[in-house]
Amino acid sequence: MRRWTFTPHWSVMPELPEADAARRRIADDCLHRTIAGFTLGEVAHVTLPTEAERARFVGTQLTRTHRHGKYIFAGSVDGPWLHIHLGMAGSLRTWDAQDAAPDYARLTIEFEGDRRLTFRDPRKFGAVHLVEDVENFIAEKGLGPDAMQIGGNAFADMIGRTRGAVKPALLDQAKIAGVGNLWSDEALYRTGIAPEAKGSDLEPARIAALHRAVQDIMGRVMAENADYARLPDDWLIHNRTAGAACTRCDGIITHKKVGGRTAYHCPTHQTR
Numbered sequence: 001m002r003r004w005t006f007t008p009h010w011s012v013m014p015e016l017p018e019a020d021a022a023r024r025r026i027a028d029d030c031l032h033r034t035i036a037g038f039t040l041g042e043v044a045h046v047t048l049p050t051e052a053e054r055a056r057f058v059g060t061q062l063t064r065t066h067r068h069g070k071y072i073f074a075g076s077v078d079g080p081w082l083h084i085h086l087g088m089a090g091s092l093r094t095w096d097a098q099d100a101a102p103d104y105a106r107l108t109i110e111f112e113g114d115r116r117l118t119f120r121d122p123r124k125f126g127a128v129h130l131v132e133d134v135e136n137f138i139a140e141k142g143l144g145p146d147a148m149q150i151g152g153n154a155f156a157d158m159i160g161r162t163r164g165a166v167k168p169a170l171l172d173q174a175k176i177a178g179v180g181n182l183w184s185d186e187a188l189y190r191t192g193i194a195p196e197a198k199g200s201d202l203e204p205a206r207i208a209a210l211h212r213a214v215q216d217i218m219g220r221v222m223a224e225n226a227d228y229a230r231l232p233d234d235w236l237i238h239n240r241t242a243g244a245a246c247t248r249c250d251g252i253i254t255h256k257k258v259g260g261r262t263a264y265h266c267p268t269h270q271t272r
C-alpha cells in the first residue's frame with residue numbers, strides 16, 4: 001500500500017495524534033513541490049483562503065510543517081502559511097492525479113506534476129486559513145503549551161491550580177493544547193484517576209503519573225500513525241462501551257458527563 005493512499009477513519013474528533021498524522025502526510029508527500037494551483041470542491045459553509053490568498057501560494061513551495069496541539073500548519077520560512085483546522089471529521093489526503101479524487105473534497109492543492117493534497121471535510125466543521133506568522137497565530141488563539149512539550153513542573157502547576165474536575169482541565173486548550181475527549185479518558189483510565197477528581201486534591205505523584213500517561217499515550221498513538229487497531233488490547237479505546245469489562249480490574253466501564261463532555265471510565269479503579 002502506498003503511504004499516501006492510507007486513509008484513517010476518524011470516528012472521533014481529531015486530537016493531537018490525529019492532527020500529527022495529517023501533518024506528517026504533508027511533510028512526507030508534499031514538501032518542496034511547486035504549487036501550480038488550487039481547485040475547490042463544494043465549499044458552502046466551509047472557510048477557505050480567498051482567491052487573492054490562494055494566489056500568494058501559486059508558484060511557491062511548502063517547505064515545512066508545524067503542529068501545536070491540534071493545529072497544523074504548512075508553509076515556508078518567510079510565510080505565508082496554511083493553517084488547516086480538521087474540525088470534527090476533517091482529514092488530509094495526498095494522492096496522485098491518476099488516482100480517484102477523494103470524496104468530500106473542499107480544497108485541493110495541485111502541485112506541478114501529479115501530486116495532489118486534498119482537505120476533506122464531510123461534516124464541514126473544519127477550515128483552512130492563510131496565516132502570516134504561526135507564533136502570532138498561536139498567541140492570538142490563546143493556546144497553552146503543546147501537550148507533548150509541556151514539562152512535568154508546568155503540568156503539575158496547571159493541574160494543581162485546578163479547583164474543578166481534572167478532565168475538563170485536560171480538555172482546556174488554553175491550559176494544555178492537543179488533548180481531547182478520547183485521550184484524556186485514556187490517560188485517566190491508565191492512572192486510576194476519576195474524571196471528576198479535583199485537580200487541587202490530587203497528590204503530586206498522581207499528577208506526575210498523569211503527565212507521563214498523557215505523553216506516553218499520545219506518543220504511542222503518533223508512533224502508530226493514529227491507527228487505533230494497532231494500539232494495545234488493554235487500552236480503554238477498545239472498550240469505550242457502557243457495560244464493557246475493565247481491563248485493569250474487575251470493574252465495569254460506564255460513562256457520565258463531566259464538564260459537559262462524556263467521560264468513559266471505570267468507577268472501581270478510577271478514584272478521586
Ligand SMILES: [Zn+2]
Pocket residue numbers: 246247248249250251252266267268269270
Ligand atoms: Zn477498573
